[in-house]
Amino acid sequence: MRRIASTASLALLATAFSTAAFAHPGDHSHIGFAAGFAHPLSGLDHLLAMVAVGLWASQLGGRALWLLPLAFPAVMAAGAAIGFSGVTLPWVEIGITASVLVLGAAIALTWRPSLAVSLPLIGLFALLHGYAHGVELPAQASALGYGAGFVAATLALHLVGLAIGLAANRLPVRFAARTAGGAIAAVGAVLLVTV
Numbered sequence: 670m671r672r673i674a675s676t677a678s679l680a681l682l683a684t685a686f687s688t689a690a691f692a693h694p695g696d697h698s699h700i701g702f703a704a705g706f707a708h709p710l711s712g713l714d715h716l717l718a719m720v721a722v723g724l725w726a727s728q729l730g731g732r733a734l735w736l737l738p739l740a741f742p743a744v745m746a747a748g749a750a751i752g753f754s755g756v757t758l759p760w761v762e763i764g765i766t767a768s769v770l771v772l773g774a775a776i777a778l779t780w781r782p783s784l785a786v787s788l789p790l791i792g793l794f795a796l797l798h799g800y801a802h803g804v805e806l807p808a809q810a811s812a813l814g815y816g817a818g819f820v821a822a823t824l825a826l827h828l829v830g831l832a833i834g835l836a837a838n839r840l841p842v843r844f845a846a847r848t849a850g851g852a853i854a855a856v857g858a859v860l861l862v863t864v
């Protein structure tokens with residue numbers, strides 16, 4: 670019951686902050702490293718997905734522990750390059766939002782697929798998160814600085830998720846990580862409805 674209550678309150682929180690729910694509703698006027706670093710922290714869609722990558726990696730363990738948090742920023746950068754090149758990908762915003770729901774649910778349900786499944790899934794989400802920015806990069810003064818800041822913040826968020834997940838794994842309250850996953854999924858569902 671408490672879990673349901675906390676999940677519900679987080680969803681409400683997300684609704685209350687719905688102006689900050691989507692990191693990019695169209696307006697991108699960011700330039701340089703600081704702006705790039707601030708961007709994933711500015712919207713729940715990026716923030717939660719990136720913390721979720723770390724949380725999920727902590728649940729999967731083994732090679733996923735470091736492969737997932739390294740693969741995501743790498744593929745994200747590739748996604749930005751694809752966007753920069755002018756290639757058009759469909760369903761980017763919905764895909765970004767769905768990544769919050771899917772990753773949160775994976776954590777909540779302690780879904781532990783093999784790397785052959787988790788890695789491509791993380792890659793797909795990272796591609797979409799990166800692509801959205803590559804599309805907008807040509808208009809920006811310092812695409813490289815912005816990109817570096819964005820990747821650095823993403824890595825930091827992965828580490829936050831990893832740290833929370835690993836700490837939770839060591840405690841008898843392992844469900845703490847799952848509850849966090851459930852809350853992330855709930856916010857993802859709310860975002861998906863409002864996208």
Ligand SMILES: [Zn+2]
Nearest residue numbers: 692693715801
């Ligand atoms: Zn964004």
